[in-house]
Amino acid sequence: MEQNNTVPTAGKERKVKGKVVIDIQRCKGCELCTTACREQALTLSGTINSKGYRYIIANNEVCTGCTNCALVCPDAVITVYRTHPKKKPVDITPENIREQLQSIMSPAK
Numbered sequence: 001m002e003q004n005n006t007v008p009t010a011g012k013e014r015k016v017k018g019k020v021v022i023d024i025q026r027c028k029g030c031e032l033c034t035t036a037c038r039e040q041a042l043t044l045s046g047t048i049n050s051k052g053y054r055y056i057i058a059n060n061e062v063c064t065g066c067t068n069c070a071l072v073c074p075d076a077v078i079t080v081y082r083t084h085p086k087k088k089p090v091d092i093t094p095e096n097i098r099e100q101l102q103s104i105m106s107p108a109k
């Protein structure tokens with residue numbers, strides 16, 4: 001089950017912003033995404049998920065929607081959306097990322 005965990009804080013106003021949704025039960029806390037995020041929007045939680053890992057918490061107020069975090073996550077647990085005040089959020093996670101990971105984890109026989 002996908003769960004979202006975000007930290008609401010005040011941020012500077014942008015026309016287009018990012019929003020990340022993290023499947024925290026599948027996150028293993030490797031922190032590759034925190035290193036890849038230039039906005040420092042991602043941090044490790046103080047609590048653990050059902051597998052015993054500290055998971056990632058997103059501060060969507062500073063997220064720009066660059067997708068770096070989704071690109072580096074080895075388990076593809078991050079979905080990135082770009083939001084605009086007058087439009088619906090759009091999933092911009094690169095399409096080939098999940099397909100490539102699925103073919104690696106479940107190669108065709």
Ligand code: SF4
Pocket residue numbers: 022026027028029030031032033034055056072073074075076077078
């Ligand atoms: S890269 Fe993926 S698995 Fe690793 S901490 Fe970030 S969200 Fe979790």
Ligand code: SF4
Pocket residue numbers: 018019020036037038039040041042058062063064065066067068069070080
């Ligand atoms: S989309 Fe970019 S800015 Fe937003 S959390 Fe991921 S790496 Fe950081």
